[in-house]
Amino acid sequence: MVANSHDRVPLWTSAIPIAALVGLALILTGTVYAGSAPVLVLAALFLGGSVFAAVHHAEVLALRLGEPFGSILLAVSVTIIEVALIVSILLSDAPGSSAVARDTVYAAVMIVLNGIVGLCLVVGSIRHREQSFRIDGAAATLSVLCTLAIVALVLPNYTLATRGPTYAPQQLLVVGVVSLILYMTFVFVQTVRHREYFLELSTLPDHSSVPLAQQPSNRIAAASLVLLLLSLVAVVLLAKVLSKPLDAAIVGAGLPPSFVGVVIAAIVLLPESMAALKAAHANRLQSSVNLALGSALASIGLTIPTVAVVSLALDRPLELGLNGEHTVLLVMTLVISFLTLGTTGRTNVLQGAVHLVIFAIFLLLSAIP
Numbered sequence: 001m002v003a004n005s006h007d008r009v010p011l012w013t014s015a016i017p018i019a020a021l022v023g024l025a026l027i028l029t030g031t032v033y034a035g036s037a038p039v040l041v042l043a044a045l046f047l048g049g050s051v052f053a054a055v056h057h058a059e060v061l062a063l064r065l066g067e068p069f070g071s072i073l074l075a076v077s078v079t080i081i082e083v084a085l086i087v088s089i090l091l092s093d094a095p096g097s098s099a100v101a102r103d104t105v106y107a108a109v110m111i112v113l114n115g116i117v118g119l120c121l122v123v124g125s126i127r128h129r130e131q132s133f134r135i136d137g138a139a140a141t142l143s144v145l146c147t148l149a150i151v152a153l154v155l156p157n158y159t160l161a162t163r164g165p166t167y168a169p170q171q172l173l174v175v176g177v178v179s180l181i182l183y184m185t186f187v188f189v190q191t192v193r194h195r196e197y198f199l200e201l202s203t204l205p206d207h208s209s210v211p212l213a214q215q216p217s218n219r220i221a222a223a224s225l226v227l228l229l230l231s232l233v234a235v236v237l238l239a240k241v242l243s244k245p246l247d248a249a250i251v252g253a254g255l256p257p258s259f260v261g262v263v264i265a266a267i268v269l270l271p272e273s274m275a276a277l278k279a280a281h282a283n284r285l286q287s288s289v290n291l292a293l294g295s296a297l298a299s300i301g302l303t304i305p306t307v308a309v310v311s312l313a314l315d316r317p318l319e320l321g322l323n324g325e326h327t328v329l330l331v332m333t334l335v336i337s338f339l340t341l342g343t344t345g346r347t348n349v350l351q352g353a354v355h356l357v358i359f360a361i362f363l364l365l366s367a368i369p
Contacts, residue, residue: 104260121352165321183301
């Protein structure tokens with residue numbers, strides 16, 4: 001969400017997603033063989049290019065809409081990708097499919113709160129020493145995120161209606177409904193009732209943070225909206241094409257099946273990660289915080305209700321509760337996140353280093369439980 005002129009659509013941001021979709025059409029129609037090494041390499045390159053294109057178009061729309069609407073748009077777009085991938089795996093009856101929602105949502109929360117936040121704080125503090133953000137918005141977001149994470153990922157282990165890390169159907173229905181209601185309430189607060197909590201410190205609540213002359217035109221914004229959707233569709237379908245080789249690679253490397261959730265979360269969070277890092281580098285930590293926490297919140301608040309409906313409608317098992325070691329890491333992450341983002345409103349390199357250490361431990365335990 002760079003504050004510069006966006007009076008045209010760069011050629012590469014439209015050419016790459018369109019080329020990716022054309023390649024996907026050739027794969028889906030059987031014109032080219034998806035399992036060949038050159039095709040897989042090309043698919044991976046198109047995936048990366050589509051991610052960067054999505055970041056660009058999301059930035060353009062964020063400039064046009066203003067904060068926090070731009071962050072919400074990107075968070076919801078990315079969550080749509082995540083839900084699509086989870087539901088496709090859930091319906092495939094593949095080994096571990098009943099736990100893919102839990103693994104992906106947990107991985108998304110850990111990647112966001114430790115990986116993305118940690119990198120943003122380190123990158124921002126290296127260039128700007130200390131950075132500031134509005135504590136009211138961060139604390140409010142963390143309170144909702146903590147509630148949803150504990151209810152979705154920890155509480156199922158301690159209910160008596162069913163054995164194991166699952167909810168009974170009635171419990172799952174209620175949890176899905178209240179999760180969606182709480183997320184929508186947060187969006188209302190973020191965009192209407194207390195929008196000023198989520199604006200840059202230098203921005204007045206009734207003024208845009210971007211000069212009107214630097215905002216993209218309606219024509220450019222409309223083109224970016226279409227191209228953002230095309231880029232996200234390309235990312236989803238390319239990730240699906242690469243999923244079987246990825247599964248084989250994970251098995252071949254001796255990694256547990258749950259590591260698929262880490263990879264899915266990493267892929268779908270790439271656009272937000274890039275946008276958050278660019279904002280932190282430009283000394284706009286508020287935008288980074290909005291993007292990071294908003295994506296983690298959307299990952300739970302929208303994914304859990306959706307997979308709950310699919311599970312109940314098709315009578316598919318849905319494992320949600322984390323095991324002991326991951327529960328400890330989740331609780332520690334939430335506590336440290338409150339200390340970092342919910343107390344002083346200022347950050348430094350030490351706080352970023354702490355989050356990155358927790359992220360490294362998360363990757364270690366995901367690969368070697």
